[in-house]
Amino acid sequence: MDFNGHKPIYLQIYDHVCERILNGEFRSGDRVMSVRELGIELGVNPNTVMRAFERLQMKEIIATKRGIGFYVCDDAKEKILSEQKKEFLETEVPEFLKKMELYGIKMEDIIKCRV
Amino acid sequence: MIKINNLDFAYNNTQVFKNISLEFEKGNIYGLLGENGVGKTTLLKLICGLQKPQHGSVTVDGLTPSMRQPQFLQNVYFLPEEVITEDTTPEKFIQKIGVFYPRYDFALFNQLMKELEVDLAKKFNELSHGQKKKALLACALSLQTDYLFLDEPTNGLDIPSKALFRKVISQYCNDETTVIISTHQVKDVENLIDPIIILDRDDVLLKASFAEITKKLYFEYGPERLQNAYYTEMLPGGYINVMPNEDGLESNINIEALFNAVMKNKETIKNLMQNE
Numbered sequence: 393m394d395f396n397g398h399k400p401i402y403l404q405i406y407d408h409v410c411e412r413i414l415n416g417e418f419r420s421g422d423r424v425m426s427v428r429e430l431g432i433e434l435g436v437n438p439n440t441v442m443r444a445f446e447r448l449q450m451k452e453i454i455a456t457k458r459g460i461g462f463y464v465c466d467d468a469k470e471k472i473l474s475e476q477k478k479e480f481l482e483t484e485v486p487e488f489l490k491k492m493e494l495y496g497i498k499m500e501d502i503i504k505c506r507v
Numbered sequence: 508m509i510k511i512n513n514l515d516f517a518y519n520n521t522q523v524f525k526n527i528s529l530e531f532e533k534g535n536i537y538g539l540l541g542e543n544g545v546g547k548t549t550l551l552k553l554i555c556g557l558q559k560p561q562h563g564s565v566t567v568d569g570l571t572p573s574m575r576q577p578q579f580l581q582n583v584y585f586l587p588e589e590v591i592t593e594d595t596t597p598e599k600f601i602q603k604i605g606v607f608y609p610r611y612d613f614a615l616f617n618q619l620m621k622e623l624e625v626d627l628a629k630k631f632n633e634l635s636h637g638q639k640k641k642a643l644l645a646c647a648l649s650l651q652t653d654y655l656f657l658d659e660p661t662n663g664l665d666i667p668s669k670a671l672f673r674k675v676i677s678q679y680c681n682d683e684t685t686v687i688i689s690t691h692q693v694k695d696v697e698n699l700i701d702p703i704i705i706l707d708r709d710d711v712l713l714k715a716s717f718a719e720i721t722k723k724l725y726f727e728y729g730p731e732r733l734q735n736a737y738y739t740e741m742l743p744g745g746y747i748n749v750m751p752n753e754d755g756l757e758s759n760i761n762i763e764a765l766f767n768a769v770m771k772n773k774e775t776i777k778n779l780m781q782n783e
Contacts (some may be wrong), residue, residue, distance in 0.1 A: 394648070395698060398728050398758075398759055399759055400721065400757050400758060400759045400760075401698050401717075402718075403757065428681075431677045431680075432674055432677045432678045433674075435670055435673030435674045435675075435677055435700075436673070436677065436696070436698040436699060437532075437536055437677070437698060437699050437700065437701045438677060438680055439535065439701055439716075440698060440701060444720070466523060484552065
């Protein structure tokens with residue numbers, strides 16, 4: 393995993409786990425790796441991974457079960473997708489529209505791009 | 508827990524610490540930063556009992572390091588920056604010192620040597636600088652002490668070894684361990700160290716976790732130099748501005764920029780971090 397400069401690392405780890413749920417590596421009900429395991433895999437401070445896991449728990453993407461550790465919640469995928477959709481609409485789309493205006497690109501030009 | 512209270516220390520007439528107080532809690536990997544000669548190594552030596560405070564106290568789980576009691580020494584390991592060049596193999600070396608450490612694990616030593624790709628057959632004085640550092644790291648980690656102090660551990664390591672270093676340190680840590688890494692190579696330990704301590708001559712300028720730092724400071728990556736920034740640095744593709752975090756925004760710490768911001772605004776940032 394490559395970390396980029398702008399986003400806090402714990403949020404990048406949060407995204408990384410979401411990605412692995414979306415691509416089916418961790419399915420609903422599956423045990424997710426432990427904080428420790430992911431910390432070792434990424435070579436980051438376990439406290440940073442813990443912060444990412446706390447956020448995942450707060451968003452009800454993962455939950456803890458005694459004796460098992462963290463597992464993926466039932467509708468984790470839907471929650472991640474709806475959160476990402478919201479983020480896309482709230483941050484990426486306005487940015488995109490701003491650039492369209494700046495470059496003088498019309499909606500027709502965008503439609504033409506569609507494959 | 509390591510407790511330093513009102514510590515004074517000087518080498519002959521050169522004052523290194525003046526009335527500093529500092530605590531280290533277990534379960535953390537501390538990054539100890541500071542310009543050359545501010546006393547990073549001296550601080551580690553005071554904590555592990557190689558130096559004695561002239562005033563004030565240092566205690567580790569209630570024990571006084573400079574008394575060098577076995578129950579203290581068996582739970583502490585300090586890996587200095589200067590590497591030894593003994594005419595012996597790392598294997599013989601660890602077997603010799605391992606007996607003093609109750610949790611020492613020879614199988615772990617072998618596993619780490621393999622993981623770090625160090626030639627088991629060679630003696631220390633036949634290994635390259637980087638290989639020597641890795642062999643000594645394998646030795647240090649296999650002792651499994653709760654307190655581990657590393658002085659410039661990534662100096663001389665090649666690029667893949669630096670990633671391995673982060674991995675083995677992350678693996679080493681648990682709720683009981685306290686690791687302190689003193690370094691100038693902040694890029695090598697960027698996502699590993701948290702909290703960060705910045706030492707200055709006589710003083711501690713900053714001791715804070717990433718969460719505490721980002722609450723007070725905002726790292727802005729953008730196309731321009733901002734006026735009210737504590738520190739600005741040009742990066743490829745723009746600038747990084749270290750700003751007061753007035754709007755409670757989240758950002759990613761750039762440790763080099765943080766360090767420079769603190770050095771340029773010692774009192775301001777010290778006060779900012781102390782205010783609740």
